[in-house]
Amino acid sequence: MALEGVTKSFGASAVLKGVDLFLRAGEIVAFMGANGAGKSTLVKIVAGVHDLSGGAMRLDGRPFQPSSPSDALRHGIVVVHQAINDNVVLSMDVLENLCIDRLCRGGPVLFRRGRWRAEAQAMAARVGLDVPLNTPVSELSLADRQMVAIARALGHDPKLLILDEPTSALSDAEAERLFRVVLDLKRRGVPVLYISHRMGDIRRLADRIVTLRDGVVTGDFAPPLDYGAAVQAMLGRQLAKASHARVPGGEVVVETRDLRVSAESPPVSLSLRTCEVTAVVGLVGAGKTELAECLFGARRPAAGAIRLDGRPFAPASPGAAVAAGVHMAAEDRAGASLVPDFDLSQNVSLPFTRAFSSLGLLGRSAERRHAADFVRRLGIVAPSEIAPMSALSGGNQQKVVLARWLSRPCRLLILDEPFQGVDIAARRDIGQALRDTAEARATLVLCADLDEAAEVADRILVMSQGAVVSEHFAGSLDREAVIRDLSKSTHAERHAA
Amino acid sequence: MQPDLAQPASANLPERKRSEGFAFRPIAVRYGLVTLLVLMVAFFGVMEPSFLSVRNLVIVLQSVSIVAILALGVTATLVVGGFDLSIGAVAATSLMTSSYIMVVFGGGTVAAVGACLAVGALVGLVNGLLIVRLRIPDLLATLGMMFLLLGLQLIPTEGRSIASGMTLPDGSTATGSFTAAFLALGRYRVFDLVPISVLVMLALALLITVFLTFTRFGRIMYAIGSNERAARLAGAPVEAYRIAAYMISGVFASVGGVLLAARVGRGDVSSGNSLLLDAVAAALIGFAVFGAGKPNAIGTAIGALFVGLLLNGLTMMNAPYYAQDFIKGAVLVAALMFTFGLSNRPR
Amino acid sequence: MQPDLAQPASANLPERKRSEGFAFRPIAVRYGLVTLLVLMVAFFGVMEPSFLSVRNLVIVLQSVSIVAILALGVTATLVVGGFDLSIGAVAATSLMTSSYIMVVFGGGTVAAVGACLAVGALVGLVNGLLIVRLRIPDLLATLGMMFLLLGLQLIPTEGRSIASGMTLPDGSTATGSFTAAFLALGRYRVFDLVPISVLVMLALALLITVFLTFTRFGRIMYAIGSNERAARLAGAPVEAYRIAAYMISGVFASVGGVLLAARVGRGDVSSGNSLLLDAVAAALIGFAVFGAGKPNAIGTAIGALFVGLLLNGLTMMNAPYYAQDFIKGAVLVAALMFTFGLSNRPR
């Protein structure tokens, strides 16, 4: 596969300004670039979603111009797209999702589940996806949905595999299984284009690193790989070393006592304080999201109590939680956070329209000023503060979600997987912003990835199977111990069961 | 539905454990509407014994057949996440077309039926292109088409209904007439009992059920209805499927129109709006049958039957038409409350 | 469109170069339908000068006022991602209710209007509860409600129209009559020119436009319509808003019914038949006005006006009713092709 001078513009804004890229058989190329650099756009051009504005593509030496995703698929180009919900059909079950692309390509007219079951099971087993095949995908966690998408992609015999931030919703264990399969494909000679903001992934997989900045390739690093230089080429500047001292917690803001998110789950007792940023790490399915939802009123706990500022707190709805000063950026960006029909500023102000209105009438200019301020502060790459969400890259959409919940003071700020798809530099900046403003509130960050957690947190709680199993502190973080605690994992238990 | 699972149900998937103990809710959700149907039949049977005679049940089938056929067609568009408001008008147009061809042009049965099916397919194609290529929202495109057809079908006769010997706008007299074979479509009874329209309905119901539920095309259509983007990215030719759905809907509606013409035996001026609403009602009730919660052909057929039995029974009991509307609405709402209110689907 | 940003565009804001060259498409999308409207008016005005007389334009406004009011109400439900099929039936029920109260109970104007508004709000509330609490799909719940009301409104009079001196089902004679004040709602003309129904329509259009576009409540309603879950997790009381939308729709429909009763001066059972489809058409055309691509009140009002002007002009030019339907459908489809086909919204 080779790309020659590929350009792409949306209306007047040029996104790709002449990209040259080639992939050799049996090579994993890590494709790095800051949010909005144009990575996903490139992927979509190769996958037949977008037409290219200029340049050419070649596949096996022949000119290649896919007219549609199905055309690209027929040529053996298999893609896991960045937006997870673009990869799965929620109303269908796991089996159907695993074989849907095969159904589209042909085969017997009658669809018999029995015929597909063995194959689907093999696909699922390959990536260690461990859910009943008849579970509707809408009931799966985001991570499992991602695994379904990956399982389907890997189930093909791709000629070219493109993974656009496949691990953003995964924890290390799932990621590791993914890596093994990818490496296996590599051995079989399949070229892989791998996009990620996680240096860990790139260290593990990359044979070559190509960096993209503002739509132009700024670096092509062959082994031995110089990761520092790659990051610099991608950002156009040096990345400051991240380290922070632990800030001890102030007064207690939120306390849970024997909180059970569901009847079967273990009790959770924790307290969150001002100044301190608390991160909860846990594998996928550990129950982090469910805990957050209980605190935010999106889920009714089965037992136990929550206290906010010393008073009992049992929010009946997210609305009540927001009113009480509890803010939460949900995990599922597209499904649970963003309003697709709204522009950037409207998405930022959504929960706080009251603050921008008098007598119910909205003050549009104040709203826009406010959003523009955050566009600048979080480095959101967008045409303007009134750009539609569809014109933003995945990482920048995530930043919009964060901007929304950072935009007003609160008592408790919950961020569920806040760094999905956010590039390294921006992650640092946001982490810094979080820490800088942590004084007046309790901050709870839920991450599957330990590096992310360590970067931002003063205190790290490890969660496994719904229970908090250990507590660690920045400065004295014993990674080995954390990983040991994590590995009492749900999945291990699941397999044992 | 599937007693699946290779692995034993894992501990942290609570929904798999439902089957322990007798669960009332899911059963109520799944069979609520069907139970209601059975109770209704029993009630009418007791009140009016002739209700349960075979002949009457055939009458019920016959009276729902046309609506059911339209409803089955619209189900196909519902499956791909669309909606076809033009079906009533297509049926009316097909009624006029077949009459016109036989009465004015003196055409034969095959020509009349063929032309109707062609008209249905063409309207479906145009609907589909408007929606897929020009990206007009479904409701809007088919609403426009509805008005257009309602007018169009009356232009050739200047608003007159079509019958043998009618005077044409140019003053001449139409010489053709409905062919016997065409009328037989509406009147002949197999074994002197089952009208052809009922057989057509059953055949089409079977066909579309198999198509939607058991073929890969059907799977893909459901996928498109649920997440068009994901289906496209998985390689589905989304445009083609959506156009096909509208063509199915158009053809089914035109079949309904042909049967209507054969039964009525003349080109009746009509808007078909009642057909539209009844067909939509049947298709939507279908959501509730067996707790499907989504468009499905079996449900649609049962939905049509449900309304047909209710109206037949009420008519037998001499309920005036307005009371029938009222009871139809009330039973509908009650059945739906039952089905949807109890199901604890997450929102 | 908007002069950019307070801050100088930061390094990572790509510059916008739109203004180079004349962009035809966005303008065609935005003003296509309005241009068509203006052309249409000009054409009719040339063909038939009295079309442009103030009196005639007032007649157009008056003839669209009731449909427009219903359409504005249904727009509110479209905004929250719902749909209200019961509006026509609510208007008819309100027509019958007001007539019944005045003619049979001898009630006054305030009682009649008040009862209608209460009925409208109640129906909206029930619709909302069915949809929100019992999670019945919108189309289904309101369709059931539609049938229910269509029957219910006829029960008190056993299907007869309500007029002074009518015979009631129990054999007695109704003694009341429409009050002068009530009839004035339909007949009085401010400055001897503008009927009250037009003023009511304009006031409601203004009200709902401001509400939907400029208040935070409207903003939240749009958010709910676009992504309900996101709105809920942003703290919006989604249930309350959705119920409110159906209540707005119900109340607007009942206002339409009151005005219809005042204009007709009798509880006529067949008035209000075509209101649903016409109102839906207006609301859907509204999607295309100014390239909004989503439900909006201004668009709805212009959509209603569009259809009204077209029909009025065609009538003036002596087009028969079926040709009017045809042209209405054709113009609708053409206008939509223009607006939606050209806009390059991503799918």
Next chain:
Amino acid sequence: QGAAPAPFDGSKKPRIALVRYLSTGDFFQAYLSGVERQAEALGIELRVFDSRQDAALQADMMDQAIGLGVDGIIVQHGLTESMKPAVQRALDAGIKVVAFDVNVENEAVPQVEQSDRDLARLALEQAIKDNGEEFEAGYVYVAGIAPLDRRDETWTEFKAKYPGIKEAARWGTMDNPIANSVANQASAVLRANPTIQVVFAPYDEFAKGVKIAVDEAGMSGDIKIYSADISTADIAAMREPGSAWAATAATNPAVVGEVSVRTLAMLLAGENPGASVIVPPTLITQAQLNDENIANMEELSKKLPQFAHADVAVPAWMKLPPR
């Protein structure tokens, strides 16, 4: 033939408007064609306003017609309440008005009527003649439609007058296609009441529906249908071998249309056509149609002169449409 008075002496081309409440269906189409023919014969320019069963719109259209400055208006159907003030506005503007089948309660407006009561009476008298004074009847009726309500009054009178007539069942619907919907209902009714001998369906769409059901039940020999109104399609249905549709009472809608225009023309010429102009109905039986071998409305008009032309509103100067 005397010289025509102004404005029919060629001094000016009069303009009239037909403001209709109902327009869909054969009756209304035939009515319109009658209006058009007579208008043409008199050299009148005609404007047609179709309000499609929207009473409010009909009132608006009256105003539209007034705005056009026509010389005369024919109001075809409508509601008394909504038409009364609208007609008054027209009269105030100096426009002559004739009303067909709607009572606008105004002395200055002559009423053209196809007497619905007479229609029902003729059909029912024939039913009694054919079946005797005692029979079990089915009745198709939808309340709230003015002509049906008037026909219903006659039915009520007959039932009182002939206690031997027993109404076993009553049904009806205006769901379109009406014939099909009525057929569905009638099928159920006939199963529940197999002893019905006579069906009174005073609207041809109803009769058509009942006939379909009777045929499908194989009961054409046992049941007789009496109705009102007629069209070419109805003639074919009545003449089918073994048809249960025994008789219908009808006025020729085209003739009614002609009469309406003539009445208005008399007003325009300053003559007085009288407060009410009644077009007498004709009884048409199956036997008659078969005996005379009548296949459509034109032949019906030829064979039954009273059906082809009503001798009302014909002053000496009146030009009649060619026949």
